[in-house]
Amino acid sequence: xxxxxxxxxxxxxxxxxxxxxxxxxxxxxxxxxxxxxxxxxxxxxxxxxxxxxxxxxxxxxxxxxxxxxxxxxxxxxxxxxxxxxxxxxxxxxxxxxxxxxxxxxxxxxxxxxxxxxxxxxxxxxxxxxxxxxxxxxxxxxxxxxxxxxxxxxxxxxxxxxxxxxx
Amino acid sequence: xxxxxxxxxxxxxxxxxxxxxxxxxxxxxxxxxxxxxxxxxxxxxxxxxxxxxxxxxxxxxxxxxxxxxxxxxxxxxxxxxxxxxxxxxxxxxxxxxxxxxxxxxxxxxxxxxxxxxxxxxxxxxxxxxxxxxxxxxxxxxxxxxxxxxxxxxxxxxxxxxxxxxxxxxxxxxxxxxxxxxxxxxxxxxxxxxxxxxxxxxxxxxxxxxxxxxxxxxxxxxxxxxxxxxxxxxxxxxxxxxxxxxxxxxxxxxxx
Numbered sequence: 001x002x003x004x005x006x007x008x009x010x011x012x013x014x015x016x017x018x019x020x021x022x023x024x025x026x027x028x029x030x031x032x033x034x035x036x037x038x039x040x041x042x043x044x045x046x047x048x049x050x051x052x053x054x055x056x057x058x059x060x061x062x063x064x065x066x067x068x069x070x071x072x073x074x075x076x077x078x079x080x081x082x083x084x085x086x087x088x089x090x091x092x093x094x095x096x097x098x099x100x101x102x103x104x105x106x107x108x109x110x111x112x113x114x115x116x117x118x119x120x121x122x123x124x125x126x127x128x129x130x131x132x133x134x135x136x137x138x139x140x141x142x143x144x145x146x147x148x149x150x151x152x153x154x155x156x157x158x159x160x161x162x163x164x165x166x
Numbered sequence: 167x168x169x170x171x172x173x174x175x176x177x178x179x180x181x182x183x184x185x186x187x188x189x190x191x192x193x194x195x196x197x198x199x200x201x202x203x204x205x206x207x208x209x210x211x212x213x214x215x216x217x218x219x220x221x222x223x224x225x226x227x228x229x230x231x232x233x234x235x236x237x238x239x240x241x242x243x244x245x246x247x248x249x250x251x252x253x254x255x256x257x258x259x260x261x262x263x264x265x266x267x268x269x270x271x272x273x274x275x276x277x278x279x280x281x282x283x284x285x286x287x288x289x290x291x292x293x294x295x296x297x298x299x300x301x302x303x304x305x306x307x308x309x310x311x312x313x314x315x316x317x318x319x320x321x322x323x324x325x326x327x328x329x330x331x332x333x334x335x336x337x338x339x340x341x342x343x344x345x346x347x348x349x350x351x352x353x354x355x356x357x358x359x360x361x362x363x364x365x366x367x368x369x370x371x372x373x374x375x376x377x378x379x380x381x382x383x384x385x386x387x388x389x390x391x392x393x394x395x396x397x398x399x400x401x402x403x404x405x406x407x408x409x410x411x412x413x414x415x416x417x418x419x420x421x
Binding site for chain 2: 073077078079080081082083084089092129130131132136137
């Protein structure tokens with residue numbers, strides 16, 4: 001076999017592999033498997049509503065979750081606005097993952113919901129140097145949703161303070 | 167009183183309390199004011215400069231040897247305590263948001279004790295010197311550090327006349343979700359801002375009440391009908407280092 005034939009064969013195989021890839025990834029999307037990785041994005045403990053999985057449509061959250069958190073951060077820090085819909089604590093309350101031992105997985109472990117994607121994408125986040133990476137107190141988001149027809153962002157948050165972290 | 171009258175009264179009361187919540191106080195007749203009890207602001211409402219939160223500490227009632235306020239702050243905000251995650255830091259380096267200080271008057275030998283924490287100045291030196299704008303005063307008078315933009319230069323610690331601020335030297339774990347704290351940033355008493363925003367009172371004040379010492383009062387300094395304002399009006403309250411002209415939000419009686 002001449003060198004040029006070998007080359008064209010290799011190119012052919014690579015091209016067919018590339019063509020097959022979209023098919024492969026769309027099949028995996030059901031299980032929220034990250035492409036090129038064994039990691040699977042875990043399901044949250046509950047959905048925001050019957051029609052919506054997360055606090056905003058899932059595609060929007062995948063791309064822009066950081067903007068919602070950043071906005072909420074400044075609103076809370078400077079203006080004392082303490083709505084729960086985009087609070088980082090509520091992200092954790094819903095998306096925290098438990099290991100086989102029944103304990104919550106910490107952010108150092110790539111199985112942690114935030115860590116799974118961020119490790120994969122090599123995007124370093126500082127959030128959890130200061131913020132809690134596992135649930136500490138009961139979520140007040142669901143309560144505020146079901147209480148009445150009020151928009152969840154307007155519902156008061158009544159946390160149980162003074163609870164010690166175990 | 168007939169049922170009708172009662173209904174009218176309750177409706178009237180409701181109206182007045184609603185009006186009071188927006189205006190603070192309602193004039194029902196010249197010179198007569200009705201004030202609604204302080205209600206928690208809705209979670210989506212901004213804090214406003216209609217209020218200025220403050221503390222009054224009665225050193226006469228503050229018991230020598232009692233540190234209920236200090237341990238309450240530790241538990242609430244997750245610093246100090248037995249499970250302290252600042253393991254590498256020395257005693258002087260560790261965070262100290264509030265401390266009990268003993269004062270002895272040399273002439274008489276009289277000893278008084280008082281809790282000392284961030285004094286929530288109206289013109290805070292820590293805010294003046296902060297090169298990034300991380301140290302700021304919220305419109306309702308609470309002085310805070312935005313740790314997202316704090317670079318840990320510690321100028322504010324040097325500028326503070328009350329030694330109220332601490333720097334975190336090492337990685338922390340298991341912080342409270344309502345009090346994020348982390349390595350490389352400066353922190354101090356937040357006046358339990360997360361509780362205040364929900365209409366609560368700081369943990370130290372609650373603990374002092376629970377111990378039946380009642381040496382601490384928390385409230386709105388601008389509201390002339392609040393307990394703290396009335397206490398201040400009747401008995402006065404001094405600033406520590408009043409000569410600096412910082413107009414502190416924390417006042418002391420009996421020093």
